[in-house]
Amino acid sequence: MYHYQLYKNHPGGIPFTRYSFGDHSRQYFLHFPPTDQKIKRNQVVIFFHGGGWSLGSPEMFKVNAAFFADRGYHVFMPSYRRIPFYRYPRIREDLDVGFTEVLACMKALGLENHKIILGGMSAGGNLAALLVYDRLGLQARNINPSIFSGLLLFGAALDMSLLQATPLRWFYAGSPTDPNFTKASPINYLQEKETLPTLIIHGTHDGLVAYRSVEAFIKKISVRQTENLTIKIIPKGSHLDAGSWNFFDNDLRRLLVEWLEERG
Numbered sequence: 123m124y125h126y127q128l129y130k131n132h133p134g135g136i137p138f139t140r141y142s143f144g145d146h147s148r149q150y151f152l153h154f155p156p157t158d159q160k161i162k163r164n165q166v167v168i169f170f171h172g173g174g175w176s177l178g179s180p181e182m183f184k185v186n187a188a189f190f191a192d193r194g195y196h197v198f199m200p201s202y203r204r205i206p207f208y209r210y211p212r213i214r215e216d217l218d219v220g221f222t223e224v225l226a227c228m229k230a231l232g233l234e235n236h237k238i239i240l241g242g243m244s245a246g247g248n249l250a251a252l253l254v255y256d257r258l259g260l261q262a263r264n265i266n267p268s269i270f271s272g273l274l275l276f277g278a279a280l281d282m283s284l285l286q287a288t289p290l291r292w293f294y295a296g297s298p299t300d301p302n303f304t305k306a307s308p309i310n311y312l313q314e315k316e317t318l319p320t321l322i323i324h325g326t327h328d329g330l331v332a333y334r335s336v337e338a339f340i341k342k343i344s345v346r347q348t349e350n351l352t353i354k355i356i357p358k359g360s361h362l363d364a365g366s367w368n369f370f371d372n373d374l375r376r377l378l379v380e381w382l383e384e385r386g
Contacts, residue, residue, distance in 0.1 A: 143220050148203045151198055153198055154198075167196070167238075168199075175294045183243075210306040218253075218259065237269060237271035238271065239385065240272070241275070244330065248280065280338075281338045283307065294306060309339045313346065319384075321377075323374060324356065324364055325361065
């Protein structure tokens with residue numbers, strides 16, 4: 123159903139440029155310039171698409187990019203190697219290297235002083251959260267966490283231990299006794315005090331990313347972040363519902379637009 127909506131709402135010939143950051147065909151990112159040049163933003167959006175770490179491509183999810191580009195943002199959409207042939211930490215390596223190359227591209231485009239709103243849907247939300255919350259990983263690459271101005275998490279896999287024990291989970295992070303299993307779980311990187319403005323949207327009846335996974339994350343972050351934390355739980359909402367702002371002019375879209383405008 124979600125892929126049907128992606129096809130149905132395909133934005134057509136939205137312009138973009140493709141940049142490679144490795145030898146593998148999946149190691150690249152797309153840059154979408156703002157479609158409305160009259161709007162001047164001091165932030166860019168880096169958005170990771172969903173697909174269970176196994177499906178999709180940035181090109182398939184151009185509707186995500188179009189949503190932000192139409193509102194004046196430069197948008198970067200990274201790709202990465204997929205399961206089952208590549209797992210964590212190889213996917214994490216692509217996450218880190220790809221992000222570093224996006225920063226280099228921003229500098230080349232004169233955007234080095236722009237802050238970054240990081241976001242992702244489903245598995246992409248997992249990657250966005252890993253990138254933002256792993257402060258030691260950022261430090262190792264000499265990246266100041268202050269470069270981020272916001273985080274968007276839609277139907278995101280945030281606590282691997284509470285996801286359904288599916289082959290997708292195993293191929294990505296291994297068994298719960300595997301050290302990589304812990305490293306692939308964003309909840310384990312939360313610090314005693316969190317301040318990054320964050321919007322979390324999830325449905326209670328999500329059949330792909332169990333609600334209990336985000337519920338545990340929300341419980342943990344809520345005692346560490348008392349401001350700028352916006353949580354929208356959709357009663358009986360599905361995985362598609364968490365990403366419905368892409369396709370419909372609904373309450374979630376209005377919430378997201380309001381959240382973006384608050385960031386400037």
